[in-house]
Amino acid sequence: MSHIKEARTEESLFQPARIGDIEVANRIVMAPLTRNRAGEGNVPNELNLKYYAQRAGAGLIVTEATQVSAQAQGYANTPGLHTPEQVAAWKKITDAVHEKGGRIVVQIWHTGRMSHVSFQPDGKAPVAPSAIRADAKTFVVGEGFVDTSVPRELTLAEIPGVVDDFRQTARRALEAGFDGIEIHGAHGYLLDSFLRDGSNHRTDNYGGSIENRARLLLEVVAAATAEIGGGRVGVRLSPVSPVNDSSESQPQPLFNYVVEQLNKLGLAYLHVVEGHTGGPRDNAPFDYEALHQRFDGAWLVNNGYDRMMAREAIASGHGDLVAFGRAFITNPDLVHRLQHNLPLNVPFSDAPLYGGVGEHGYTDYPALTEA
Template sequence: MPTLFDPLQAGELQLDNRVVMAPLTRNRAAPGRVPAALAEAYYAQRAGAGLIITEATQIRPDGQGYLDTPGIYSAEQVAAWRRITDAVHQRGGKIVVQLWHVGRISHVSLLPKGDVPVSSTARAAHTKTFTTQGFEPVSVPRALRTEEIPALVQSYRDAARRAMDAGFDGVEVHGANGYLIDQFLRDSCNDRTDAYGGPIENRTRLLREVMQAVSAEIGGGRTGLRLSPVTPSNDIGQDSDPQALFNAAVEQLQPLKLAFLHVVEGATGGPRDVAPFDYEQLRRRFEGAWMVNNAYDRQMALDAVASGRADLVAFGRPFISNPDLVRRLREGAQMAPADSKTFYGGGARGYTDYPSLDEQAVKA
C-alpha cells in the first residue's frame, strides 16, 4: 500500500512525496504586487514538500481582494516569481502557482482607480477584507457583462503562460472559498439569466471555459483545480444541490486529464461536517490525483493515503511554523506552534524565522 512519503506521478508532475503545502495568503507582497524578496527564502525553506502551491495570486489587477497580495500579470512579477521557483528547484522541490480572482470579495481602494469589484452578481457579500485602513466591509460589486467573460477567460490563460515563463511546474486554478469561480458555480450567489446562470450546465460554464483555456495553454497534466463544495467562506452560501453541482462540474472536466483535484472537505479552516457531502462520489468522477485538505493531522494523513482514500494531503498552517514539515511527519517529531499575530503582513518574523529540527538542535 502507498504511504504518505512515497513518490507520486500526478499528471506531468513527478512528486517525491505526497505531502502538499497548501496555498497560504501571507500579505507580504512588495509595491506593484510583486512577491517580496523574503518569499524566495520562505518557499525554499519548504521545498521538502512533495508539492508547494503558492499563496493565491491574482491573474489581473481587478482580481485583488486583500492588501499586499501578489500578482502574475506584469513582467516585474514574473521576474520575482522566477527567482522563487529557481530557489525551490535548487532544493529539489516542485512548485505551482494558484491562479486567483476574488470577484466580489474586494474593496474599491484595492482596485484600479474607478473600478468596482466584479462578480456573477451585483449583490454584496456580508463580509470584510483587509485594506490600508484595516478590516473594512467589501464593496458592492457589479455583475460581469456576458461580453466581458471571454476576456476574463483569456486572463486565466495568459496567467498560465506567464506561470510557465516564471518557471513554475504548473498551476492550480482557485475555484473555491467563495471567490469568483465559486460565485458563478453556486445558485446561492449566481442570479444571472444569461448563458452563465440558471441551470447547472450554465453555472459550470465559466469553470469549464477557464479550465479548457488553461489546459490548452500549458497542458492538463500541469493543471490542477481547487474546489470547496460546501464551505461557507466569504458569505457564499450553500448551493441548493451541491452534490449534483460539483459532480457535474468534475465530470465535465474529465476530458482535460487534469493533474490533480484539490478538495477542501467541509468548511475551509473550520468544521469538516458543516454540511452533508459525499466526497467519494466526487472522487469516482475524477481520474487524476486526489488531494484532500482541511485540518488533517499526522495520523489522519497517514490513514488517508494508506487506505487509498487520498493520493495527496495538503497542509496549511502547520507549514507556516514547520518549514521541514515532511521530516517531522515522517519521524513523528513535535510540531512547532505558529504565532497567529504574524500570519498576515510584516517581515521575516513569523515568516522565515521558524527553525528546522536541525537548526533547533544546533541552538540546543
C-alpha cells in the same frame, strides 16, 4: 492516479508519486496560504523567496493565491502574475525551490466580489456574477478591516477577457518556472461565485441551470489546459465551505457535474476542501467519494489533516496526496517532522498570520537539524 491499483501503506505518504506531468518526492502538499507579504506593485520579494525555499521539502508547494489581473485583486499585498516584474520575481522563487529539489505550482485567482473599490483600477466596483455584495470583510491598508464593496454584474462581453486572463497567466506561470498551476475555483471567489445559486442570479447562459453556472469555470480550465497541457493544471474546489458568504442549495449535483466535466480535460489533480475551510469537516452532509469516483487524476484532500489522518488517507486510497496549511507556516521542515513523528512548532503568539513586516512569524520558525 486515483483509480490505478497500487499497493499502499501508511508509509506511502512519504514516497514519490506522479501528479499528471509532475514528479514529486512525497505525497505531502503545502496548501496555498495567503500571507499578504508581497512588495510594491504586488511583486514577490526576497523574503518570499526565503519562505518558499525553506519549505521545498514538500512534495509539492502550492503558492499563495496570485492575481491574474489588476482587477482580480481583493486583498492587500497579495502577489500577481500579470506584469513582467512579477514574472521575473517569481522566477527567482521557482529557481530557489527547484535548486532544493522541490516542485512548485502557482495558485491563480480572481477574487471577484471579495474585493473593495480601493483595490480596483480607477476605483471601479469589483465584478461578480450578480450585483450582490458578499457579507464579508477585507483589509485595506490605512483603514483596517472593511466591508467588501457592492460588485457590478460582469457583462457577457467581458467574460472572454476574464477567461483570457487565466489563459495568459497559465502561460506566464511556465515562463516564471512553475511546474504548473492550480486554478482557484473555491471559497467564494469569482469562479466559485458563478457556480453557486446564492451568488449567481443571472438569467443568461452563465446563470440558472447547473450547466450554465459551471460554464465559466469550465471555460477557464479548458483555456488553461489548451495553453499548457492538462498534466500541469490542478483545480481547487470547496463544495460545502461557507467562507466568504458562499452558499448553494444543491451542492452534490452541482459538484458531481463539475467534476465529471473537469475529468474530460485530463487534469493533473483536483484539490478538494472537505467541510468548512479551517473549521469543522462535517459542517454539511456531502459525499466526497462520489466526486472522487468521477475523476481519474490525482485526488488531493485538504482540511484539518494531522499525521495519523494523512497516513490513513493515503493507505486507504481516500486521497492520493494530502495538503497541510497552517502546519507548514510554523514548520518549514514539516515533512521531516511528520515522517519521524516529531513534535510541531507552536505558533508564535506575537506574530500575525496575515501581513506583518520582516521575518518574525514568516521565515523565523525553527527547523530541526536532521540526524
